[in-house]
Amino acid sequence: xxxxxxxxxxxxxxxxxxxxxxxxxxxxxxxxxxxxxxxxxxxxxxxxxxxxxxxxxxxxxxxxxxxxxxxxxxxxxxxxxxxxxxxxxxxxxxxxxxxxxxxxxxxxxxxxxxxxxxxxxxxxxxxxxxxxxxxxxxxxxxxxxxxxxxxxxxxxxxxxxxxxxxxxxxxxxxxxxxxxxxxxxxxxxxxxxxxxxxxxxxxxxxxxxxxxxxxxxxxxxxxxxxxxxxxxxxxxxxxxxxxxxxxxxxxxxxxxxxxxxxxxxxxxxxxxxxxxxxxxxxxxxxxxxxxxxxxxxxxxxxxxxxxxxxxxxxxxxxxxxxxxxxxxxxxxxxxxxxxxxxxxxxxxxxxxxxxxxxxxxxxxxxxxxxxxxxxxxxxxxxxxxxxxxxxxxxxxxxxxxxxxxxxxxxxxxxxxxxxxxxxxxxxxxxxxxxxxxxxxxxxxxxxxxxxxxxxxxxxxxxxxxxxxxxxxxxxxxxxxxxxxxxxxxxxxxxxx
Numbered sequence: 244x245x246x247x248x249x250x251x252x253x254x255x256x257x258x259x260x261x262x263x264x265x266x267x268x269x270x271x272x273x274x275x276x277x278x279x280x281x282x283x284x285x286x287x288x289x290x291x292x293x294x295x296x297x298x299x300x301x302x303x304x305x306x307x308x309x310x311x312x313x314x315x316x317x318x319x320x321x322x323x324x325x326x327x328x329x330x331x332x333x334x335x336x337x338x339x340x341x342x343x344x345x346x347x348x349x350x351x352x353x354x355x356x357x358x359x360x361x362x363x364x365x366x367x368x369x370x371x372x373x374x375x376x377x378x379x380x381x382x383x384x385x386x387x388x389x390x391x392x393x394x395x396x397x398x399x400x401x402x403x404x405x406x407x408x409x410x411x412x413x414x415x416x417x418x419x420x421x422x423x424x425x426x427x428x429x430x431x432x433x434x435x436x437x438x439x440x441x442x443x444x445x446x447x448x449x450x451x452x453x454x455x456x457x458x459x460x461x462x463x464x465x466x467x468x469x470x471x472x473x474x475x476x477x478x479x480x481x482x483x484x485x486x487x488x489x490x491x492x493x494x495x496x497x498x499x500x501x502x503x504x505x506x507x508x509x510x511x512x513x514x515x516x517x518x519x520x521x522x523x524x525x526x527x528x529x530x531x532x533x534x535x536x537x538x539x540x541x542x543x544x545x546x547x548x549x550x551x552x553x554x555x556x557x558x559x560x561x562x563x564x565x566x567x568x569x570x571x572x573x574x575x576x577x578x579x580x581x582x583x584x585x586x587x588x589x590x591x592x593x594x595x596x597x598x599x600x601x602x603x604x605x606x607x608x609x610x611x612x613x614x615x616x617x618x619x620x621x622x623x624x625x626x627x628x629x630x631x632x633x634x635x636x637x638x639x640x641x642x643x644x645x646x647x648x649x650x651x652x653x654x655x656x657x658x659x660x661x662x663x664x665x666x667x668x669x670x671x672x673x674x675x676x677x678x679x680x681x682x683x684x685x686x687x688x689x690x691x692x693x694x695x696x697x698x699x700x701x702x703x704x705x706x707x708x709x710x711x712x713x714x715x716x717x718x719x720x721x722x723x724x725x726x727x728x729x730x731x732x733x734x735x736x737x738x739x
Contacts, residue, residue, distance in 0.1 A: 348445020
């Protein structure tokens, strides 16, 4: 079997035992990137020389008898929104084209400390604003299941890299569903940890009260291992939770739901959902019940207001965060020829550097925060956010986890929603509530839709710092599907 087909846990064990070297594993994945990424366009930067150097270092440390972690020597694709001092960080934007940060993000530093080999930076919607990776200034990423369809967003490059076997693991950020939605439509596992459970230091900010780094993998255990590797308190992040990382790896290995109370969110399984998505979701719920879970329907009425609330809060925060991109300190500078004022240089730089979706959200956010409108828009949205948190609290008094489809539909064709922002935003309908409340949530594959043969994801939501529940339920479902089908539920995407 090709090394690119092994799980991250298997690769870590093979490297630890000496059966293969980290260099061999890294080279196998670099070869796979050369073979398929011209079609997929998951990567914005491939760090071949650096990756092999990292791998050689791991092999040398292992040979010297150093005790290394379970993922040491395993390649990982890194979303191009995390700062990396040894490679470009663009956030998918022309305004940061070629920018090399002077420091590593905390997540980047922890990946290095764990011995993971960063093989490159992945494509994304510009500044993580989007649900399709079509908003990247460097061109769209393609879904490995159907190259004419989107891979989700904003972390579409990361999801496509894992789904196409270019990397066994990748990182993403989830602001309104930007890990879970891409995971669902590319048939892999994607986890949004509890807000503050993973550090935002060095993550180029979109919406500071929502952005959450998390893992992508092809199975639940691999995601848990990566989650554990880069999570935990960080003094450099003032929103970081001062608490132990939940026992996510132990939960993934436990894979048992007997006696667990599972709540089906009533508001997320009705009209507007693709029939094939609902069919796979209901089968997954029935399977959980057959495994010993107690399934009940739960109503969270405020969830129906999550989408409009999010599209006031997130743009408001982005309009503030993106003010730093002014053409003065770093990145693109336009009009600096001595004939323009500083204000004109700023205006020209932003006009040339920001794409249409980023400009749209900056304008929406600036309006929502403006004098005379703040209370009516941003203030009201924050009140809805409180109601959503209360709905979660009430639900978790009745059940241990909540479940829903991750997305209302499977992956849609590239270009289909590009000129219809509202249709695009609906891709995050089910994922946004967990971001607004800060809860943990995961997407795991639950089959293929009959209509188009494309992957469907099941979303599992848990309370704040209850991340291990997501892994426990996800792993149990994954194992049950494997037992039923005699192997992995979703094998290699057919278009590659």
